[in-house]
Amino acid sequence: MDTSDQSDDEFHDATYDNIFYDTTSEDMRLEIFYLIWLDSNITAEDNRDTEQRLRSIINRFKKFQDVKECQKYIEHQSQQDRIVMITSGSLGQEIVSSIHKLRQVISIYVYCMDKQRHKQWADKFPKIKAIITQLDELISCIKVDHNILKIVEEPLAINIFTTGTSTGGVNGQFIFSQVLIDCLLRLKSTSKDQTELITICKKAYEGNTFEMTNLHEFENKYSPTKALWWYTRDTFFYKTINAVLRSENIHMIFLFRQFISDIQHQLKENQVKSPIKVYRGQLISSDELKRLKEHCEQFISMNSFISTSTDEQQARVFLNVPNSAVDLESVLFEIEADPNTVTTKPFADISQHSEHPGGSQILFMPGSIFRLESVMRSSENSIWIIRMKLCSDEDHHLKKVLTHMKQQLGNGG
Structure with missing residues (x-):
């Protein structure tokens, strides 16, 4: 959603007004x-x-x-x-x-x-x-x-903030994505919301015995302390929560907000204690790679949860798949993260909460902000190395803008 031409008041109104609408066919598109x-x-x-x-x-x-x-x-x-x-x-x-x-x-x-x-x-x-x-x-x-x-192959919904420019254009999209999650997480969830979410999911997975069984279990046994366990399972929950975040389907994010909040709380409880370096293998389009190369030293965020590994070789395994498309590039994200820089968006090793423990899986919240430090082709093969560093709301050019936007939405900054 492009917010570049909206005033602050219009942004405030649009954010809230768009939350409350009836279920649409778009809400049935819960997987990519x-x-x-x-x-x-x-x-x-x-x-x-x-x-x-x-x-x-x-x-x-x-x-x-x-x-x-x-x-x-x-x-x-x-x-x-x-x-x-x-x-x-x-x-x-x-x-x-x-x-x-x-x-x-x-x-x-x-x-x-x-x-x-x-x-x-x-x-x-x-x-x-x-x-x-x-x-x-x-x-x-x-x-x-x-x-x-x-x-x-999961698309990365990447937003870029360019310093030294106004909040219009590409920066407007970045700010909107940042404020959207913060705004929705402030709204208390109700049993009606959760019932509506389950109803939509049951309709989308009708006839799918495997997922209907999972939905029944989720409906009857879910608890906030099991949010990460559900996230690590290969079921509708993981697939749908990231799909609606990437597409910025406001209605569905609104219905998922309690579960996003539960994950955030568990990540905060299990926050990594010391600086780490993590990796993620990914295929991205040539156009997306070009856009990233053009914005080194700028700030980027991604709309969905970001799953990474402390094991570089494990992350590279995913890039061993033969690339059959001429317009796709194999990239390895290399992320440095220091827990002392984190404020509202924690990250944690979720391996102990996984249904299948093993390895070290570090999960970042949607909207985590990174400084894009470099984009370089690896010397030994055709993989591109994208180096990023996690930022906090307190140590970069976004602080003033984000604080202002949150104040417009109430209880901010």
Whole structure:
């Protein structure tokens, strides 16, 4: 949302007014990943069990029997969406050349009876991950690949603050993102809000046995002390909370605010005690990389929670996935963070709260502010190293602007 042309009063009004509106179709888009299956012989009855297994990996599932209809649907999806596609051999031969260059298409699996017959044409397209003849192998392959792709392919909603300029333009978006979370977290949650959130999620995951079971457990057993445990589980909670934060869906963030607050409280309780250096492997667009290179020594923030590792090699593992798109760059974020600089946005090692303890996972709050120190290509390979340093609200040019904006919203600064 661009706030560059709004006065302070208009900003205040817009922030609150937009919170309270009825559930829309946008609220049903709780994940960025799609799974599309194109096969002229696909039937609902024969594939009910298969659909359940696939939706336990990627909930948003759609079947097509017609190439043109499928292609039109894919082309109309946002470049912020991520599409994983299964196609029969014959229909794949028709459609792949038309959709292969689309940013939203990240991987394709050819599921057919004759592997050798389709290998020749399929080998020309890097996004085709495999040609598979067995269903169990197909599902296993998608699951293994998705465990990596869901990390490196998740879009980073990066906002940049340029010092020495007004709060218009790009700075207006930065300020809006900062104030949005602070504003919403001040509003007390009610049981009605939580009921509405559960209702929306149940509607979005209807027919998904795996996630409906998780939703039932969440509805009946969630407690604030288990917020990080829920966040580390590979369920609807992790997928949806970051998706709505990235898209700045104000209505859904409003409904999630209690759970964001619970995570913030647990991060504060488990705050890292000494300075650390952490890493995150990521794929970003060439345009995004260029934008970052042009704004070294400026301040950036990201709209969602940021998960990182103290183990550089572990972070680099995610970058070993073959990059099949010419407009994507492999980057390694290298972040220095000192707990003494943190004020309202804590960060913590959440490994002990994980459903699967092991390794060291450091989680940062949405809106954490970093100074972008350098963007340089690694000497040994094609990975770009992006070095950042965590800032506090007290030690950079944003203090005056942020304080003013928070005062406009009440109880600030």
